[in-house]
Amino acid sequence: MIKQIILTLFAFLSSQIVYSQTFDDSTCWEYFKITQDLKNDKPLDKKTWNQFLKNEAIQVYLNDQGVDSAYIENYRKAMETVYMPKNSAELQKRLKKPMNNWWYYIVNEYKVNEDQMKKYLVDIKKDPKHYFDTCYQYTYQMLPKQYQKTAPELKVTIIPIHNDAHVKNSWMVYTLLSAYFHDMNRMGAMGGHEFHHVLRPQLVFDVEDQDAVIVGLLQRILNEGSADLTDKIYEGKDAVKLLEYQRGTREEFIADGAKAIKNIDSLLSVKPLDRSTLKINKLINTGNTNGHVPGCYMSAIIEKAGYKKELIKHVDDPFRFVYLYDKASKKDKNAYVLSSTTMDLVRELDKKYRPKAKIEQHQ
Numbered sequence: 001m002i003k004q005i006i007l008t009l010f011a012f013l014s015s016q017i018v019y020s021q022t023f024d025d026s027t028c029w030e031y032f033k034i035t036q037d038l039k040n041d042k043p044l045d046k047k048t049w050n051q052f053l054k055n056e057a058i059q060v061y062l063n064d065q066g067v068d069s070a071y072i073e074n075y076r077k078a079m080e081t082v083y084m085p086k087n088s089a090e091l092q093k094r095l096k097k098p099m100n101n102w103w104y105y106i107v108n109e110y111k112v113n114e115d116q117m118k119k120y121l122v123d124i125k126k127d128p129k130h131y132f133d134t135c136y137q138y139t140y141q142m143l144p145k146q147y148q149k150t151a152p153e154l155k156v157t158i159i160p161i162h163n164d165a166h167v168k169n170s171w172m173v174y175t176l177l178s179a180y181f182h183d184m185n186r187m188g189a190m191g192g193h194e195f196h197h198v199l200r201p202q203l204v205f206d207v208e209d210q211d212a213v214i215v216g217l218l219q220r221i222l223n224e225g226s227a228d229l230t231d232k233i234y235e236g237k238d239a240v241k242l243l244e245y246q247r248g249t250r251e252e253f254i255a256d257g258a259k260a261i262k263n264i265d266s267l268l269s270v271k272p273l274d275r276s277t278l279k280i281n282k283l284i285n286t287g288n289t290n291g292h293v294p295g296c297y298m299s300a301i302i303e304k305a306g307y308k309k310e311l312i313k314h315v316d317d318p319f320r321f322v323y324l325y326d327k328a329s330k331k332d333k334n335a336y337v338l339s340s341t342t343m344d345l346v347r348e349l350d351k352k353y354r355p356k357a358k359i360e361q362h363q
Contacts, residue, residue, distance in 0.1 A: 021150075021156065022132075022156070023125070024158070025121045025125070025157075025158045025176075027052070027057065027159050028121060028159070028160045028176055031161075032114065032118065034048070034052065035114065038083030038084050041084050043084070046073075046076065049072075049076045057173050058159050058161065060166070060173055061159060061173045061175070062162075064166050065162065065164075065166075075161065078103045079107055081104060082108045082110075082111055083111055106162070106163050109177055110160065110177060113180065120179075121158070121176075131187075131191075132191070134188030134191075135188040135191030135192045135194075135195055136150060136192070138188055138192020138196075138230045138231065139193075142229050142230050142312055143199060143200065144312060144315065147201050149199055151195060153170060154170055156172045156174070157172070157174070158173075158175070158179055159174070159175055159176065160176045162177070164178055167197045172194050172198070178190065179191075182246070184241045185241040186231070186239075189231040189234050193230045193232075196227040197223065200226065200315055201361040202316055202361075203316050203318065203357045204357065204358055204359075205353040205354075205357050206356060209276070210275040211275060211353075213275070213279065214278065214349060215318070215349060215353070217283055217284070217291075218318035218322060220280075220284075220289075220290060220291030220295070221294050221295040221298065221318070221321070222315075222317075222318045223291055224291040224295040224296065225291065225294070225296055225297075225299035225321065226295075226311065226315050228250070228253070229303060229308070232249055233250060235249045235250055236248060236250065236251065250296060254296060254297050254300050256286060257293050257296060257297020257300075258297060258335070260284060260285065260294040261294050261336045261338070262336055263283070264284070264294065264342075265338050265342050268283075268345055269342050269345075271341070298321070301329055301332055302325055304328070305328030305329075305331045307328055316361075319346060319349070319354070322343075322346050323346075325338070326338055326343055
């Protein structure tokens with residue numbers, strides 16, 4: 001009886017910890033004070049702007065993006081153009097070609113959706129339990145039952161600049177623009193993707209320097225490929241609640257994926273292969289090298305062939321991901337099939353490193 005009471009109390013306390021999780025959205029409200037001044041034609045001085053950007057979460061995010069002082073200054077100027085009424089003519093001129101004036105376009109979306117964004121933030125604060133419950137449900141779609149946990153200690157911060165999301169160590173940083181539109185489209189799916197990166201078990205290998213790039217490549221591809229099945233499936237061209245550039249992401253990844261896989265295959269099947277000269281940005285020769293494009297393509301082929309459950313079962317294993325793709329691609333006449341040379345290389349690395357591999361998982 002005492003043991004049961006203790007277990008019940010532990011479960012209760014654990015649930016309280018989980019649901020204490022919420023957004024830190026404090027920088028968003030600081031931002032809205034800045035924008036109000038701008039709307040009154042009060043310029044944004046560099047000192048105020050730089051002080052605002054010193055926030056730790058913003059710094060974590062900007063450092064991940066690799067921005068420099070020129071970027072920060074250009075963003076400040078864009079805010080003055082977008083928000084100050086006296087610059088409205090210049091703004092309209094720039095918005096005629098949004099792709100040529102990207103940050104003016106992004107900042108303008110913050111401006112025109114400000115009232116709705118404020119409501120969005122307030123609604124999440126009212127019921128963080130519901131929000132995080134929803135995120136985790138998307139995460140669990142791509143995790144085996146034993147790994148369907150929570151990460152209550154994870155800091156989740158939403159910042160009001162830029163247009164992406166980022167997870168590093170114990171910190172998850174959303175940008176308000178990305179979170180708002182993706183949650184309007186499918187509440188919790190983007191969070192589900194990011195929590196998947198945190199909760200997914202991962203096989204880790206102590207690899208030799210010459211093999212580090214190849215093994216790292218396989219890990220990147222699996223990391224994004226499996227997570228993309230939690231949210232990218234809802235970001236089609238018919239997702240009208242998303243901004244135009246946010247729609248069709250999965251279709252674009254899949255369209256570019258075969259080319260990316262072909263490039264990887266061609267570089268890995270060279271004989272003799274000098275592994276020490278391989279570079280991630282040469283293997284994944286797309287706009288980003290985080291693994292989204294080849295990973296999304298491969299997971300789509302795996303899902304189409306009916307192997308999603310098997311992928312979930314082995315979601316920790318980058319070698320099995322390749323084996324599943326190889327099996328699935330041979331059932332699809334339109335899929336790119338990896339060469340026997342590349343597959344032999346993958347099997348060689350698997351045999352070499354699996355015996356000492358360890359699983360890292362969220363505790």
